[in-house]
Amino acid sequence: xxxxxxxxxxxxxxxxxxxxxxxxxxxxxxxxxxxxxxxxxxxxxxxxxxxxxxxxxxxxxxxxxxxxxxxxxxxxxxxxxxxxxxxxxxxxxxxxxxxxxxxxxxxxxxxxxxxxxxxxxxxxxxxxxxxxxxxxxxxxxxxxxxxxxxxxxxxxxxxxxxxxxxxxxxxxxxxxxxxxxxxxxxxxxxxxxxxxxxxxxxxxxxxxxxxxxxxxxxxxxxxxxxxxxxxxxxxxxxxxxxxxxxxxxxxxxxxxxxxxxxxxxxxxxxxxxxxxxxxxxxxx
Amino acid sequence: xxxxxxxxxxxxxxxxxxxxxxxxxxxxxxxxxxxxxxxxxxxxxxxxxxxxxxxxxxxxxxxxxxxxxxxxxxxxxxxxxxxxxxxxxxxxxxxxxxxxxxxxxxxxxxxxxxxxxxxxxxxxxxxxxxxxxxxxxxxxxxxxxxxxxxxxxxxxxxxxxxxxxxxxxxxxxxxxxxxxxxxxxxxxxxxxxxxxxxxxxxxxxxxxxxxxxxxxxxxxxxxxxxxxxxxxxxxxxxxxxxxxxxxxxxxxxxxxxxxxxxxxxxxxxxxxxxxxxxxxxxxxxxxxxxxxxxxxxxxxxxxxxxxxxxxxxxxxxxxxxxxxxxxxxxxxxxxxxxxxxxxxxxxxxxxxxxxxxxxxxxxxxxxxxxxxxxxxxxxxxxxxxxxxxxxxxxxxxxxxxxxxxxxxxxxxxxxxxxxxxxxxxxxxxxxxxxxxxxxxxxxxxxxxxxxxxxxxxxxxxxxxxxxxxxxxxxxxxxxxxxxxxxxxxxxxxxxxxxxxxxxxxxxxxxxxxxxxxxxxxxxxxxxxxxxxxxxxx
Numbered sequence: 101x102x103x104x105x106x107x108x109x110x111x112x113x114x115x116x117x118x119x120x121x122x123x124x125x126x127x128x129x130x131x132x133x134x135x136x137x138x139x140x141x142x143x144x145x146x147x148x149x150x151x152x153x154x155x156x157x158x159x160x161x162x163x164x165x166x167x168x169x170x171x172x173x174x175x176x177x178x179x180x181x182x183x184x185x186x187x188x189x190x191x192x193x194x195x196x197x198x199x200x201x202x203x204x205x206x207x208x209x210x211x212x213x214x215x216x217x218x219x220x221x222x223x224x225x226x227x228x229x230x231x232x233x234x235x236x237x238x239x240x241x242x243x244x245x246x247x248x249x250x251x252x253x254x255x256x257x258x259x260x261x262x263x264x265x266x267x268x269x270x271x272x273x274x275x276x277x278x279x280x281x282x283x284x285x286x287x288x289x290x291x292x293x294x295x296x297x298x299x300x301x302x303x304x305x306x307x308x309x310x311x312x313x314x315x316x317x318x319x320x321x322x323x324x325x326x327x328x329x330x331x332x333x334x335x336x337x338x339x340x341x342x343x344x345x346x347x348x349x350x351x352x353x354x355x356x357x358x359x360x361x362x363x364x365x366x367x368x369x370x371x372x373x374x375x376x377x378x379x380x381x382x383x384x
Numbered sequence: 385x386x387x388x389x390x391x392x393x394x395x396x397x398x399x400x401x402x403x404x405x406x407x408x409x410x411x412x413x414x415x416x417x418x419x420x421x422x423x424x425x426x427x428x429x430x431x432x433x434x435x436x437x438x439x440x441x442x443x444x445x446x447x448x449x450x451x452x453x454x455x456x457x458x459x460x461x462x463x464x465x466x467x468x469x470x471x472x473x474x475x476x477x478x479x480x481x482x483x484x485x486x487x488x489x490x491x492x493x494x495x496x497x498x499x500x501x502x503x504x505x506x507x508x509x510x511x512x513x514x515x516x517x518x519x520x521x522x523x524x525x526x527x528x529x530x531x532x533x534x535x536x537x538x539x540x541x542x543x544x545x546x547x548x549x550x551x552x553x554x555x556x557x558x559x560x561x562x563x564x565x566x567x568x569x570x571x572x573x574x575x576x577x578x579x580x581x582x583x584x585x586x587x588x589x590x591x592x593x594x595x596x597x598x599x600x601x602x603x604x605x606x607x608x609x610x611x612x613x614x615x616x617x618x619x620x621x622x623x624x625x626x627x628x629x630x631x632x633x634x635x636x637x638x639x640x641x642x643x644x645x646x647x648x649x650x651x652x653x654x655x656x657x658x659x660x661x662x663x664x665x666x667x668x669x670x671x672x673x674x675x676x677x678x679x680x681x682x683x684x685x686x687x688x689x690x691x692x693x694x695x696x697x698x699x700x701x702x703x704x705x706x707x708x709x710x711x712x713x714x715x716x717x718x719x720x721x722x723x724x725x726x727x728x729x730x731x732x733x734x735x736x737x738x739x740x741x742x743x744x745x746x747x748x749x750x751x752x753x754x755x756x757x758x759x760x761x762x763x764x765x766x767x768x769x770x771x772x773x774x775x776x777x778x779x780x781x782x783x784x785x786x787x788x789x790x791x792x793x794x795x796x797x798x799x800x801x802x803x804x805x806x807x808x809x810x811x812x813x814x815x816x817x818x819x820x821x822x823x824x825x826x827x828x829x830x831x832x833x834x835x836x837x838x839x840x841x842x843x844x845x846x847x848x849x850x851x852x853x854x855x856x857x858x859x860x861x862x863x864x865x866x867x868x869x870x871x872x873x874x875x876x877x878x879x880x881x882x883x884x885x886x887x888x889x890x891x892x893x894x895x896x897x898x899x900x901x902x903x904x905x906x907x908x909x910x911x912x913x914x915x916x917x918x919x920x921x
Contacts, residue, residue: 149783151701155647168647169779170701329779329794343772345624347647 117372124369131362135181144172146179147330155348167337167351168344176332177354183333184362187248188313192306195252199259200298204290206260207267218264221257229254233316234325242325244317244333251316255309262305266298300377304370311366318359334359423920424613425598426901428637429626431770433594433619437580439560440511440573443800447556447911449617452599453494453582454560457485457504458553460822462908464719466550470499470561470583471538480545480863485538492604493563494587495579501532507561508540510573517574518558520837522830522860523549545861547868548826555822556911585610585916594619611903611919623772627652630896637904639895639914641666642771646704652896659897662706663906665715665890667820669707669777671765672838673884675845677812679763684743686883690729692736693784699889702776706894710887713880718824720872726880736788747789754789762791766805767815769796774815777888806838814838817891820910825872829856832879843884852878 134141143163150170158165164173206214224232236250270276270293279289318335320326327333334355341351435445439454457471468474471485491499508530511518518524529541542549553559562573563581580588585607586599599615618635620626627648629635638644644652653660673680673689680686699709716722745754745761754761765781767774778794785792797805806814818828832839833856846852852875859871879885895914897904900921906914 147783147786149780151697151780154701169776169783324796330782343624343645344647346627347651 117375120368121372121376124365124372127365128362128369131181132185134178135185138175138178138182142172142175142178144175146171146175146332148172155344164354165348165350167340168348173351173354176337177334177358179332180334180337180355181358183244183327183331184314184317184335184359187244187317188310191248191251191255191313191317192309195255196259196302196306196309198252198256199261200263202256203260203263204267204294204298207264208271208286208290208294210268214264217260221261224254224257225261230316230319233320234323237320237325242328244321244327244331247317247320247326251313251320255313259305262301263298266301267294270294270297304374304377307366307373308370311363311370314359314362314366425616426612426614426636426915426918426920427616427618427634428639429618429620429629429635429643430640431619431621431623431626431643434591434597434617436576437582437588438573438577439507439562439582440514440558442517442557443803445557448913449597449599450560451556451584451907451909451912452586452615452915453580453584453588454556454562455583456554456556456560457487458550460551460554460909460912463717464551464821464908466554469554474550476550480547480861481542483540483542483549484533485540487536487538488606489536491583491606493565493581493583494602494604495563495565495581496604497563497565497581499561499563499583500535501538502535503564504538504561505530505532506564506567506571508559510562510567510571511558513572514574516836519834520831521552521555521558521827522546522834523552524559545863547860547863548830551822552827554909555827556909586615589614608917610915611917612915615915621770624648630658630898633898636901636920637895637897637918639893639897639904639906641891641893642773643894644896645772646702646706649706649894649896650704657899659899659901659904661895661904661906663893663895664717665708665892666910667817667824667891668710668713668715669774669815669817669888669891670713671886671888672806672814672816672842673886674809674812674814674842675884676809676841677763679761680812680884681845682743683882684739685745686886687729688736688739688743688788689785689790690736690883690886691732691739692788692790693781694731695888696731698777698780698784702773702780703889707773707889707892710890713876713885713887714818714824714828715820715890718821720825720869721876724873724877724880726877733788740788740790745789752786752789753791760791761789762793763812764793764795765813765815766795766797766802766811768799768802770799778815807836809838809841814842820891822909825876826860829872829875830860833857843879843882846878846882846884848878 143161148171152170153162153166154168154170156162156166162172162174164177167173167176202217206217232254233247233250236253237246240246240250276289276293279293317326318333318338321333321335322339324339327336337355338352341348341355344351430446432446433444434449435443437450437453438445439450455470457469459467459469461467470488470491472488473486475484476482487499487501487504493499508527511524512527515525523542523546526542526544526546527540528543531539533539561583562577563579565579566577566581567573568576568578583606585602585605587602589598589600591597596619597617601610601613618629620629623644626635626638627644630638649660652658673686675681695709699707711728712721712724712726714721740754744756746756747754765778767778769775775796782792782794802814805811806816818824819831831837832843833853834840843849855871855875859868859875862868862871880887893906895904895906902919902921903917904914905917907916
């Protein structure tokens with residue numbers, strides 16, 4: 101597709117770029133803090149089944165009401181944030197690390213190593229990533245651990261490709277040549293010259309990728325492949341609420357809105373960061 | 385490629401957040417096609433494909449559909465009464481071994497061929513080719529000889545007396561009758577039939593796997609003709625989609641066990657725009673504990689688990705009062721099952737904890753799960769993932785047993801997998817039920833006493849197992865009514881008291897139907913279709 105990579109129109113209309121940056125960061129920061137503090141903030145035990153109070157309307161005791169087993173919806177949402185955000189960070193960090201290693205290696209060394217690694221990446225990328233994850237989870241069996249491993253195994257190729265591209269361009273730059281001539285070791289070149297130049301795009305991709313990871317975990321849990329009962333997770337909560345869409349649609353709406361807000365924030369943040377650093381977004 | 389990435393993001397976001405909206409759109413693939421408003425066609429929604437219409441096989445063939453096409457010699461009527469059906473009458477010899485059936489002479493198969501003693505014998509012989517498969521049905525493995533004495537007389541000789549034979553002849557499978565044209569060349573129907581030819585009021589008309597099946601009236605039907613001309617079965621796996629299709633008017637009838645969620649049922653009932661009805665108890669929801677597993681071999685652990693949950697709140701909370709908490713492993717509205725002297729184990733957390741302590745499962749400081757010899761008290765429970773009530777019950781038990789220090793893992797599986805794992809003894813606790821009418825109590829007891837169907841293996845740690853198994857064999861042989869009552873009054877409480885079979889609630893079927901549907905009535909037989917005389921206004 102040859103559509104020029106200009107900034108999205110939505111952002112054009114928002115006059116204050118900075119506002120988005122601050123707003124989204126503040127929201128996400130707050131969310132991370134809430135997730136961390138969930139055990140102290142949650143008004144109830146999110147796993148405690150109490151059928152006497154099932155499907156309650158919002159009240160002072162249960163600010164967002166209760167689910168069909170009488171569990172506090174707000175508490176489950178808070179604990180769900182822990183799972184969603186926590187594992188999104190984990191998937192992001194681990195696939196990034198693998199991608200960074202392999203990508204820079206391929207880009208820096210080049211030659212047959214590059215060929216081998218990149219053809220492998222091409223192979224993985226030839227499949228739609230969600231299908232691949234589904235297939236892997238099918239092999240490993242359902243469960244949060246398996247989903248995370250599967251996502252990690254699939255996600256790293258995108259990072260690898262991108263870092264390879266970056267490193268290939270940088271490699272030709274004069275300052276690298278100068279460092280080489282200077283007799284710097286490979287490690288030193290990587291550390292002092294390559295890495296600092298990779299960081300800004302990394303930040304952009306990181307924020308965008310976080311949204312992805314959250315979506316993927318939720319999607320897997322929604323399909324019943326991710327977190328298993330009684331754990332609280334947003335996608336799983338939508339799944340649980342599905343049977344009550346007619347009588348208690350809010351059971352799906354709350355976690356749905358949370359997923360939407362978080363992913364929208366990550367994406368907006370990523371967009372504005374890419375604008376700020378002048379980085380084009382990752383090829384994926 | 386940034387654009388495509390973004391596009392993908394939108395697609396995914398939309399799909400996860402609004403996947404439920406899709407439910408509205410997939411109610412009926414052939415919507416508007418033909419006959420939903422047709423007065424002659426009754427459309428019902430069913431969660432799974434009806435499977436092969438073969439009277440001699442089990443899952444995934446659906447019982448209610450098999451019962452539409454194939455008929456028994458004996459009919460199981462309300463209260464356990466056994467009425468003549470394809471057999472006009474029968475004689476049982478004094479020693480209880482020889483059964484002679486006089487067959488009706490006006491019965492024809494749907495292809496016009498005659499139903500007589502020869503075809504009855506042929507069907508029995510086909511079933512007997514796979515004795516092991518059918519041995520859960522006690523009389524099958526005891527059949528010595530089958531004869532077609534004359535055109536209208538069929539005789540069956542057993543190797544020993546077996547009292548429940550007549551009752552077992554009323555079941556939906558495998559002793560119902562396929563017409564001559566249906567038999568494959570080698571006569572073995574277990575691998576499939578040539579044509580679905582039965583004597584029942586319905587004939588399979590169109591069939592599209594996993595989509596729909598239609599049945600039309602059997603022109604040669606010997607009994608009262610059905611009031612509707614066609615029955616269409618729409619396969620809609622998702623419960624909420626079934627309700628939406630029903631509300632839209634595409635579906636006339638939804639029925640079954642846990643066919644829709646309890647909340648949806650109550651909500652539809654409250655609108656008063658539809659008719660709703662619940663059946664009598666058809667079976668008991670049971671927890672079957674596998675005493676072969678180390679943790680569950682100890683009776684004290686099994687007892688602790690029973691004391692450890694509040695049955696009344698669980699049942700009333702989850703079924704909104706539609707089902708009643710069960711005190712007995714068999715529903716008391718069936719013969720021989722009431723007034724049993726069993727030990728009641730009401731909710732008592734302290735007692736549960738004390739029993740676990742006594743059994744050596746102690747709570748280590750600062751931990752939530754009990755341990756014994758360094759092993760945590762982990763138990764896995766499987767349930768039928770398609771049944772909403774089971775899932776809710778499993779999650780509640782998980783939470784309640786968590787309070788007494790038991791780590792319960794719950795696994796939702798497909799029904800055929802559940803049955804297979806149960807047979808293979810690959811489970812800790814199975815959320816299941818007994819078999820209901822017409823299997824209770826005789827066939828149920830026979831199944832418990834037979835290898836390879838799950839129950840016998842599950843109770844194998846009972847200290848009085850051998851005696852119990854012997855009694856279960858004897859009770860089926862006895863021809864003395866008082867003695868039989870007395871024996872059941874010993875067997876059933878013993879099975880229950882030792883805690884491998886835990887009654888939860890009495891399972892009922894539910895039905896919702898449009899106001900135009902007339903004469904809906906649940907069959908007394910749990911597995912039979914309820915549309916004998918159903919009509920549409």
